[in-house]
Amino acid sequence: MLNNPINTCFIALSGNRTHGRTFVQDLAERGVGVFILPGHYPEAEAWLSAWPFDRNELVLLAESSTVEQFGGFKLPQVESFILSSLLSPAKTYSAFRISLRSSDASSARAVLGRSSSDVSEGEAVLGQSSSEASEKEQVLEAEEVFSSLDTSDEALLRTHPMSSLDFLQALAAHHRRQLGTPIVGITGTHGKTIVKDWLAQLLGPERRVYASPRSYNSQIGLPLAVWGIRDELHDLAIIEAGISQTGEMERLAHICRPNYGIFTVLGDAHREGFDSPEEQLQEKMKLFTSCEWVVSLHSSDASLAKRSAGRSSSDVSEGEAVLDQSSSEVSVEGGPSLDTSEEALLWSRTHPRSSLGELDLTQLPDLPPPYLRNAHTALAAAFRLGASPEELNFKMSQLSPLANRLQTRTAPNDCLLIDDSYSNDLTSLAAAIEFAASRTNDRKLTVFLSDLLQSGRSPEHLYAEVARILIGRVDRLFLVGESIDYLPKFLSKDIELHTFKNLSGLLKAIPSFQFQQETILLKGARIFGLEELGDRLLQRRHHTRLEIDTGALINNLNTFRDAVNPETILAVMVKASAYGSGDLAVAQLLSKAGVDWFFVAYANEGIALRKGGLKGRILVLNPTVDQLPLLREYVLEPILHNGALLEAALSLSTSSSDEALPPSDTSDEPRLSALDASDEQRLHLELDSGMSRLGFSVEEIPWVIEQLQQAGIGEVGSLMSHLAAAEDPKEDAFSHEQAKRLMDAATDLRKSKIKINKVHLLNSGGIFRHSQYQFDLVRLGIGLYGIGGNKSLNLQPALRLVAPITATRSVQAGQTISYSRNGKLDEAGRIGIVGMGYADGLPRLAGNGRFSFKYGHHLLPTVGNVCMDMCMVDLSTIDIKIGSELIVFGPEHPVELLADAAKTIPYEILTGIGNRVQRIYIGE
Numbered sequence: 015m016l017n018n019p020i021n022t023c024f025i026a027l028s029g030n031r032t033h034g035r036t037f038v039q040d041l042a043e044r045g046v047g048v049f050i051l052p053g054h055y056p057e058a059e060a061w062l063s064a065w066p067f068d069r070n071e072l073v074l075l076a077e078s079s080t081v082e083q084f085g086g087f088k089l090p091q092v093e094s095f096i097l098s099s100l101l102s103p104a105k106t107y108s109a110f111r112i113s114l115r116s117s118d119a120s121s122a123r124a125v126l127g128r129s130s131s132d133v134s135e136g137e138a139v140l141g142q143s144s145s146e147a148s149e150k151e152q153v154l155e156a157e158e159v160f161s162s163l164d165t166s167d168e169a170l171l172r173t174h175p176m177s178s179l180d181f182l183q184a185l186a187a188h189h190r191r192q193l194g195t196p197i198v199g200i201t202g203t204h205g206k207t208i209v210k211d212w213l214a215q216l217l218g219p220e221r222r223v224y225a226s227p228r229s230y231n232s233q234i235g236l237p238l239a240v241w242g243i244r245d246e247l248h249d250l251a252i253i254e255a256g257i258s259q260t261g262e263m264e265r266l267a268h269i270c271r272p273n274y275g276i277f278t279v280l281g282d283a284h285r286e287g288f289d290s291p292e293e294q295l296q297e298k299m300k301l302f303t304s305c306e307w308v309v310s311l312h313s314s315d316a317s318l319a320k321r322s323a324g325r326s327s328s329d330v331s332e333g334e335a336v337l338d339q340s341s342s343e344v345s346v347e348g349g350p351s352l353d354t355s356e357e358a359l360l361w362s363r364t365h366p367r368s369s370l371g372e373l374d375l376t377q378l379p380d381l382p383p384p385y386l387r388n389a390h391t392a393l394a395a396a397f398r399l400g401a402s403p404e405e406l407n408f409k410m411s412q413l414s415p416l417a418n419r420l421q422t423r424t425a426p427n428d429c430l431l432i433d434d435s436y437s438n439d440l441t442s443l444a445a446a447i448e449f450a451a452s453r454t455n456d457r458k459l460t461v462f463l464s465d466l467l468q469s470g471r472s473p474e475h476l477y478a479e480v481a482r483i484l485i486g487r488v489d490r491l492f493l494v495g496e497s498i499d500y501l502p503k504f505l506s507k508d509i510e511l512h513t514f515k516n517l518s519g520l521l522k523a524i525p526s527f528q529f530q531q532e533t534i535l536l537k538g539a540r541i542f543g544l545e546e547l548g549d550r551l552l553q554r555r556h557h558t559r560l561e562i563d564t565g566a567l568i569n570n571l572n573t574f575r576d577a578v579n580p581e582t583i584l585a586v587m588v589k590a591s592a593y594g595s596g597d598l599a600v601a602q603l604l605s606k607a608g609v610d611w612f613f614v615a616y617a618n619e620g621i622a623l624r625k626g627g628l629k630g631r632i633l634v635l636n637p638t639v640d641q642l643p644l645l646r647e648y649v650l651e652p653i654l655h656n657g658a659l660l661e662a663a664l665s666l667s668t669s670s671s672d673e674a675l676p677p678s679d680t681s682d683e684p685r686l687s688a689l690d691a692s693d694e695q696r697l698h699l700e701l702d703s704g705m706s707r708l709g710f711s712v713e714e715i716p717w718v719i720e721q722l723q724q725a726g727i728g729e730v731g732s733l734m735s736h737l738a739a740a741e742d743p744k745e746d747a748f749s750h751e752q753a754k755r756l757m758d759a760a761t762d763l764r765k766s767k768i769k770i771n772k773v774h775l776l777n778s779g780g781i782f783r784h785s786q787y788q789f790d791l792v793r794l795g796i797g798l799y800g801i802g803g804n805k806s807l808n809l810q811p812a813l814r815l816v817a818p819i820t821a822t823r824s825v826q827a828g829q830t831i832s833y834s835r836n837g838k839l840d841e842a843g844r845i846g847i848v849g850m851g852y853a854d855g856l857p858r859l860a861g862n863g864r865f866s867f868k869y870g871h872h873l874l875p876t877v878g879n880v881c882m883d884m885c886m887v888d889l890s891t892i893d894i895k896i897g898s899e900l901i902v903f904g905p906e907h908p909v910e911l912l913a914d915a916a917k918t919i920p921y922e923i924l925t926g927i928g929n930r931v932q933r934i935y936i937g938e
Contacts, residue, residue, distance in 0.1 A: 019045035025182045026051050027234060034178070050074060050178050072181055179233060186237035187269045195224070195243055197251045198395065199272025199305070201263075201298045202279050205388045206231060206254040209278055212392035213252055216409050217401055219467050224248040227445055229565065231256035236266050250399070255301050259287030263300040275301060275308035276395050278388065309395045311387060373403055377411045389413055422453070422599060422935035425552050428531045430457075435536045435544035438466050440476075443537060444483050450535040451487045453602065455627035457532050458489040462520075462547060464538030465495030477501040484509070489532075494520055494542055517543050524550055552932075558817045558850045559932040561904075562595045564603055566812035570800050571607055573808050574792075577781055582788045583772070585611035587795040589619060589635065594855075594924040595799070595813065596933045598626040603935075605630055613793060617641040620650040633698060633732075636708065642666050651731060655700040655708040660718065663697055664725040696731055701759050703735040703752040703775075715759050719766045732772035732791065733760050740780035741802070749780070753787045778802065801909060801920050814904030815927065817850035817867070819896055822889060830878075831886055836862055837878020843890030846874070848900060851883040855927035856902070857916035861885060865915035867900035868907040874900065 024046050026034030038049055051073045190197075198213070200206050207229050214225040224247070226239035231254035243251045255266040280295050288294035302308050378389055392413075393406055425431040430453060434446045443466070450459055461484070466476060477497075481504035484491065490510040493501060494517055502511055512527075514520040524547070534551060538544040571584075578584050586609050587593075592600035601612055601623055610630045614620045620632045621644070637645060637652040639662040645652050646666065654660045699718065702709030710718055722730070735756045739745035753775060760773050772790040778797030780787065796802055800809040824844050831837035831845065839845070848867065850856050861880040866873035867887055874887040887900070903909035909920045916923070 020047040022046050023048040023050065025049075025178050027179055027182070028052075028177070048074070050181050052178050072178060183233070183237050183265060183269055186240045187271075190240050190243075190269060190271055193243055194245050195248050195251050196273040197243070197253055197270060198274045198276060198399070199253055199255055199267075199270050199301050200276040200278065201255045201257075201301045202277050203294075205278035205391070206256065208385070208388050209276060209392050209395075210252045210254055212389060212413050213276075213395050215413065216392055216396040216406060217250065217399060220405070222247060222249045224251040226251075226253045227442065229254065229256075233262060233265065237269055240269055257287075257297060260293070260297050263297050267301045267303060270301070271304050272301065273304070273306060274395075274399070275305040276391060277302075277308060277310040278391060307398065309391060309398060311391045311394060373397065373410075374407045375410075377407050379411060379413060423548075423552060423932055424596070425529070425534065427529055429529050429551075430533045431548060431551055432533065432535045433545065433548045435538050435542070435548065438464055438537055438539040440466070440479055440483070443480065446535060446537050447483055447487055450533055452606070454533045455602075459487060459533050459535065460490040460492070460529065461488050461535045461537060462492045462494065462544060463498070464493075464542040464544065465498045467539050467541070473497050473500040478504050481505050492520065494538065494544070517547065521547065521550060557820075557899075557932075558815075558854055558930075559934050560594065560927055561814040561816065562600070562933060562935050563810070563812045563814070564935055566800060566810035567600070567603065567798060568607055570798050570809050570812060571604065571609070571794070574778075574781060574794050574797060577785070578792055579788050581790075583611055583791040584609065585613060585633075585774075585791055585793050586798060587613045587793055588623070589613060589615035590925045591619075593796060593799060593921070594927040596935075598623060598628065599933070599935055601628050602626070611791065617645055617650065620645070621648050624648045624650070635700075651696040651698060653698040653700050653734065655702075655710065657714070657717070660699075660721055664721060664727065667697065667725070667727070697727070698732045698734065699730055701733060701735045701756055703755040703759075704748060705736050705738045705752075707736075709735065712755055712759065715762055719763060719768065722768055723766065728767060729769040729771065730763075732774060733763065733770050734772075734774045737775060737777060737780050737784070740777055740783060746783075749784060753784070782807070796921060796924075799924070801924075811905040811908070813909070813924070815855075815902035815909075815931075816899045816904075817848050817854075817856075817902055819846040819894055819898045819900065820849045820884070821847040822894070822896060823847075832861075832878025832881060834879055837886065839877070839888065839890065841890070843888065845877055845886045846889045846894060848885050848887055849883070850902065850931075851881045851885055853882045853928050854931050855923065856880055856885060857912075857918070857923070857926070859916040860912060865912055867902060869894060869898065869900050 019041075024034070024038070024041050026038060026049065028034065035051055038051065042049075200210055210225050214223045217223050224243055226236070227242070230236060230239040236253065236255055239253055253270050253272065255263065255270060257263050257266065277298070280291060280298075288297065373393060375390075375393075378386070389410065393410060396406055397403070421433045423431045423433065432446070432450050432453070434442070434449075443463075447461070450461070463480075466480065477500040480501055485506050488509055491505070491512070493499075493511070493513045494515075496515065499513065502513070505511065512523075514523065529551065536544045536548050571586075575584055586601075586604050588597045588601045588604075591597045597614070597619060604612075605628060612623070612628070612630055612632045613635060614623070614632060615635050617634055617637055620634050623632055631651060632649075633651045633653055634641075634645060635653050636655075637659065639658055642652060642659075642662055643666065644650075652659065652663060654663055700709035701715070702711050722728075733756070735752060737749050737752055740749060756773065756775055760770055763770055774789055774791035774793060775787050776784060776789075776792040778793075778795045779802065781792050781794070781797070797809065799813055800811040801813075822844055825831065825839055825842070827840060827842045828838055831839075852858050858880045861876045861878060863875045863877065866875045868874070869892065872892050874889065874892070877886040877888050901907045903912055903923075909923055913920045913923050
């Protein structure tokens with residue numbers, strides 16, 4: 015969303031699949047005034063008459079009417095970077111050259127281009143080299159370019175070749191040095207985001223705390239997070255820093271320069287980028303070189319940290335607190351002790367402490383161990399930052415593991431509910447609106463919005479800014495609170511508006527409103543309790559849910575991308591509702607991440623994706639003859655695997671050769687710009703190379719060639735086959751034979767003058783084990799979810815299935831339980847009834863103790879037969895309350911355990927999860 019394009023600066027960064035420079039032309043058309051571009055710009059010749067810059071340079075391209083604003087090379091502060099996708103002949107641009115080819119800064123030049131009167135019609139103004147500059151041209155020496163930048167910023171820029179990322183980081187570092195707001199820097203391999211969010215929660219709303227958005231902690235994310243800090247708005251900033259290899263933390267530390275530090279934990283994540291755990295820790299500790307103190311509650315990490323910094327504990331300077339769990343009491347300089355030993359924690363649960371100078375850790379909710387350590391870390395840091403024990407004892411009971419953070423759920427009447435009722439500020443509101451708008455798919459966007467608290471701005475200023483975020487995006491708006499009454503006068507009249515003083519009034523009125531085929535966003539501070547509204551809108555009766563971690567999905571996608579040849583396409587299977595995870599939601603996420611090819615099993619799956627707004631190529635693995643016209647209508651591509659399909663497809667192709675696809679200006683048709691392929695390119699062939707399932711046999715290939723030639727088809731979209739045992743080393747010889755058969759068939763087609771655009775064979779298991787057969791395309795399936803494959807890979811389990819205890823009861827020894835009286839306890843005890851049965855996807859074979867649910871560290875075996883809607887577990891050794899949630903499977907309890915108990919494979923477990931189980935998408 016470009017609210018003030020002329021004052022927007024776009025910095026073209028390089029991505030894994032797309033370079034930011036490809037968006038410049040469209041953004042210029044939309045009025046963006048300033049661009050930072052790489053000198054190496056091969057596309058430039060398509061739209062500029064000359065491009066006299068090279069890969070050792072950067073270019074500042076500014077719309078001429080705004081050049082005056084940048085005297086002395088002072089760029090505007092960039093509030094956000096919004097990408098879309100020709101410079102307008104009607105506009106005149108000036109180009110500044112920024113050249114850093116030598117180590118001497120004085121050799122750098124920024125050359126202002128010719129005046130607009132010197133420009134021929136349609137030509138964009140470009141800077142000339144200093145040797146060619148006329149008297150009319152202004153030459154800015156390097157001293158002027160860097161006059162407002164610290165010398166260390168200049169060092170950041172002095173790279174060969176210089177990148178636009180270097181420039182972004184240098185500008186962010188410059189912004190940081192203008193700030194008086196103290197910064198807390200957080201690093202570690204795990205727990206950064208939750209510690210950050212919990213620390214902000216423990217310190218606010220009494221203090222105006224800025225927390226970096228979501229997980230913005232990378233080489234791009236951290237500079238963007240630092241841009242958001244404002245002295246006039248914030249008393250304290252909390253910034254995450256994440257690295258995956260050596261040499262990265264120096265840059266982040268230079269940009270962030272934290273006053274205080276928090277180290278969460280040293281785990282295995284990104285370990286492959288370092289030679290040893292010690293090196294990984296040493297690199298991470300570079301964030302803290304400017305810190306007064308560092309908090310760490312992990313004993314081995316704290317002791318390693320001291321060694322990494324070359325200091326013993328006796329060398330710790332005054333004012334620095336290194337909290338070390340190896341000692342029974344950890345002192346925080348300037349305050350009372352926080353006892354973090356395991357013995358003391360156990361003691362404190364049974365003997366609550368009331369001393370004013372101590373924290374009562376019994377107030378913490380019942381958290382799993384990793385979250386408990388994160389809570390202790392956040393509490394220690396909050397205590398050191400001045401929060402009193404009284405306020406921390408009150409607030410710690412409200413800590414919960416990242417609940418209500420942009421969770422996406424399907425709701426009745428074809429609605430999509432996005433719950434972001436965790437917090438509410440301008441930064442998170444803008445992010446939430448952007449997130450929700452990207453998931454409307456041309457449906458209306460309805461927003462429930464609470465007061466914005468503790469913003470540090472006047473209500474008039476605050477809600478004028480809120481209106482700017484909402485206008486043009488929101489169709490219907492429900493407001494909850496007192497001060498939000500300021501907002502309506504800033505809104506446009508095309509937004510349907512409803513206001514309520516409190517949640518109870520809104521809940522009473524909700525039945526009178528209809529919600530149909532729309533995206534609904536809940537955005538409010540936790541104090542307003544909008545999660546109750548979410549429950550009402552969901553009409554939730556079944557509490558069993560499947561959580562899909564979108565961050566893990568993207569991590570896994572990128573892990574496979576890294577393993578695939580740059581010229582090989584990574585396609586994704588989204589059949590069977592994306593392995594039970596929700597095909598449209600997953601496909602849309604992947605599409606935004608750069609996936610262009612999708613596979614489904616049946617036509618109806620592809621049609622649903624098209625109706626949901628998915629663009630890209632969608633291939634149907636198992637079409638039928640009667641569905642071919644429908645596939646054509648929805649721009650779906652059939653994979654032809656038998657003679658009847660081939661004959662019907664060729665007949666349809668030749669009979670409709672004069673017909674065009676749905677016209678591009680017909681907005682309700684599923685036409686997509688990414689698919690300008692011919693009919694022939696949309697026909698795909700499958701070879702049965704040894705799976706004995708679908709596909710033409712090797713002996714049928716001559717007949718296939720004959721049919722294509724008779725129909726005048728000289729090109730097909732792809733030729734594919736499927737490995738029968740990709741992951742089994744004992745079957746590698748057979749896998750090699752399958753690959754040979756596919757290559758032979760491709761050779762036969764090409765010798766017959768039939769072009770094959772893509773050849774593909776590999777599934778998830780084959781991508782790593784048989785990388786020599788990646789060919790033109792590979793098909794990623796269950797590996798996307800972090801399941802199966804090489805355990806040494808950086809794959810993250812992306813799915814967690816959770817079921818609640820709905821009731822408990824005492825039973826006598828020998829008392830029979832469930833159908834067929836198969837279950838009983840040997841001694842008197844207690845059972846829990848779990849709200850999940852075989853109708854929800856829990857196999858009957860999981861009953862009678864063959865499978866155990868997980869609760870914290872405890873394994874709770876099933877008792878008796880699994881029922882349709884529920885099952886029973888043994889609670890005799892643990893006290894669990896009704897409503898407590900058990901893990902069926904997840905990162906901490908692998909799905910393979912359930913599959914083994916049911917004598918099946920994870921695929922069957924995932925695709926068997928029932929429709930009434932909620933799907934919740936957690937992440938960014």
